[in-house]
Amino acid sequence: MSALLSVKGLVAGYGGVPIIEGINLDVQDHEISVIIGPNGAGKSTLLKTIFALTARSEGGIDFAGKDITGLKTAELVPLGISMVPQSRNVFPTLTVDENLDVGTYAAPPKDKEAVRESVLALFPDLRDKLGQPAGELSGGQRQMVAMGRALMSEPKLLLLDEPTAGLSPAYLEIIFDLLLDIRKRGVTILMVEQNAKQALRIADNGHVLVSGKNFISGAGEALLNDDAVRRSFLGGAAA
Numbered sequence: 310m311s312a313l314l315s316v317k318g319l320v321a322g323y324g325g326v327p328i329i330e331g332i333n334l335d336v337q338d339h340e341i342s343v344i345i346g347p348n349g350a351g352k353s354t355l356l357k358t359i360f361a362l363t364a365r366s367e368g369g370i371d372f373a374g375k376d377i378t379g380l381k382t383a384e385l386v387p388l389g390i391s392m393v394p395q396s397r398n399v400f401p402t403l404t405v406d407e408n409l410d411v412g413t414y415a416a417p418p419k420d421k422e423a424v425r426e427s428v429l430a431l432f433p434d435l436r437d438k439l440g441q442p443a444g445e446l447s448g449g450q451r452q453m454v455a456m457g458r459a460l461m462s463e464p465k466l467l468l469l470d471e472p473t474a475g476l477s478p479a480y481l482e483i484i485f486d487l488l489l490d491i492r493k494r495g496v497t498i499l500m501v502e503q504n505a506k507q508a509l510r511i512a513d514n515g516h517v518l519v520s521g522k523n524f525i526s527g528a529g530e531a532l533l534n535d536d537a538v539r540r541s542f543l544g545g546a547a548a
């Protein structure tokens with residue numbers, strides 16, 4: 310089976326300085342794939358480059374059997390890619406409902422109301438908050454708005470950059486459960502996550518990124534049990 314997303318020899322950075330240096334990575338259809346690695350490794354840069362928010366200098370990207378190298382973000386959304394950035398991922402002065410609506414702009418769904426209903430079924434906590442400015446919500450609720458907005462374009466692939474950053478352990482569990490629900494709906498997930506151990510437990514596959522290079526890839530379970538990965542990236546303790 311060919312991968313849903315295939316990243317091949319990707320080089321990208323800022324102002325001509327490469328940050329990611331030849332990344333190869335495949336994401337299979339219907340899987341949760343997790344990218345872990347130290348701060349500054351280039352994890353966000355990799356996601357942003359896939360979503361055409363950072364300039365690529367070498368390498369290519371295939372998605373759903375199509376070469377998407379060089380396409381713009383606005384062209385990627387209608388093809389079925391959506392992203393939730395690491396921070397500032399809601400429009401704070403817009404209401405929750407308006408934030409969700411923004412998610413339909415780049416790829417208007419055929420039946421917007423049905424998509425909105427299915428998103429609210431996933432995040433029932435948001436129902437009472439629809440008229441409230443997103444900036445007034447808690448961190449966890451804002452993360453739900455951001456994920457809901459990204460799902461409004463009915464993506465095949467959801468790119469998530471640290472969806473649990475700054476959240477309490479209880480909320481972390483809630484978000485990870487939601488990711489499993491989202492996958493059940495047929496959405497493939499490629500996410501960056503600092504809570505590496507918990508993320509690898511729910512992930513099908515994991516990729517450890519170090520200094521802009523892919524240090525190791527493997528099944529989530531295998532990485533949890535890999536001595537080098539455990540020592541260097543999971544705090545040493547047994548999984």
Ligand SMILES: Nc1ncnc2c1ncn2[C@@H]1O[C@H](COP(=O)(O)OP(=O)(O)OP(=O)(O)O)[C@@H](O)[C@H]1O
Pocket residue numbers: 323328346347348349350351352353354355395
């Ligand atoms: N917009 C930018 N302009 C210039 N350099 C940047 C920009 N964004 C990131 N960088 C640099 O690229 C490198 C990788 O950053 P990136 O945000 O991809 O790392 P990361 O792995 O996501 O880190 P973290 O775990 O802290 O989120 C860092 O050295 C950073 O300073």
Ligand SMILES: [Mg+2]
Pocket residue numbers: 352353354395470501
């Ligand atoms: Mg980052």
